[in-house]
């Protein structure tokens with residue numbers, strides 16, 4: 555209350571109340587969702603699991619959604635989307651995240667190597683629609699591969715907490731047992747929920763209940779009496795495509811999909827990737843001009859030595875949104891052309907169609 559007082563605002567001008575209050579408590583800012591790391595552990599050599607306790611700005615999320623997490627590395631703020639894997643109920647005041655490292659990944663390796671209890675991170679509001687429907691079907695199949703286990707686990711934990719009494723199957727792929735996440739907890743959930751079948755598959759190792767990569771036989775193995783299940787899949791593009799194909803061939807409803815990596819650019823875009831246009835990209839604030847090419851603006855700017863912020867690089871997290879002052883861009887995923895008026899464009903999925911002016 556005291557912090558909202560106009561007198562406090564006047565006394566702290568020009569920096570604002572938050573600049574001073576965060577010196578006392580880094581979570582006390584009013585304009586950002588911040589969270590303190592309360593626990594960190596390593597399930598595998600290539601992952602880190604941690605728990606965040608968010609400040610009062612956080613108001614919970616639906617299972618399966620993601621948040622944009624920001625960290626400061628060498629003085630630069632980097633943002634990436636991550637899907638908390640806790641149940642909806644626990645996510646009201648605690649978020650559990652599991653991040654798998656990329657060999658050259660900046661944020662995932664920082665989190666694996668540097669994260670310690672007590673550190674404070676910044677989060678966005680939750681986003682995404684990889685969530686449970688209001689009316690639950692009587693069969694649900696959750697399929698995941700690698701780090702894609704996180705939103706699937708959030709859905710599973712939520713269903714178990716709600717005492718979902720339909721038939722539930724959880725299929726999870728990893729390279730080998732050494733990379734398999736949440737092994738003990740999944741075994742325990744299966745033991746305590748008679749309606750749940752958990753099946754693991756190892757694509758480069760032995761010992762799983764399922765052999766090889768996903769195929770319709772894996773679905774029948776976990777749900778022998780297939781009626782009309784709702785499938786959810788999160789993982790690499792090839793797994794998503796395989797589940798979509800299986801559902802089509804088995805006459806089932808299309809699966810709900812979440813991908814952590816771009817599902818592939820349209821062919822035409824790849825073909826014209828480096829095609830130079832007779833056009834210029836003008837960067838208003840830095841006063842630079844670049845020769846425009848028919849490829850995502852983010853990549854062209856990076857090629858020119860600029861480092862615009864990015865998160866997902868696939869058009870979903872909005873981290874790269876930048877004001878276009880003039881010109882037309884094409885969305886490389888949908889093919890839609892923008893108008894020529896001023897608006898925000900996502901650099902990672904926008905390719906110029908002619909002269910362009912950006913607020914950079």
Ligand SMILES: Cc1cc2nc3c(=O)[nH]c(=O)nc-3n(C[C@H](O)[C@H](O)[C@H](O)COP(=O)(O)OP(=O)(O)OC[C@H]3O[C@@H](n4cnc5c(N)ncnc54)[C@H](O)[C@@H]3O)c2cc1C
Pocket residue numbers: 620634635636637638652653654655656657658659660661662663701704705813814815856865866870
């Ligand atoms: C909705 C959503 C939810 C997600 N949830 C999770 C989750 O729960 N757990 C999880 O582990 N991950 C999750 N991810 C993935 C996560 O957001 C990051 O992509 C991942 O952690 C890698 O980030 P990084 O900074 O470590 O890697 P980056 O530094 O971004 O690099 C990632 C890869 O891209 C390559 N790369 C980087 N820059 C370029 C460039 N300029 N040109 C070409 N290639 C480049 C790198 O070599 C590397 O292999 C999610 C992604 C999305 C979209």
Ligand code: FES
Pocket residue numbers: 863864865866867868869870871872873874875900901902903
């Ligand atoms: S980086 Fe996520 S929308 Fe562009």
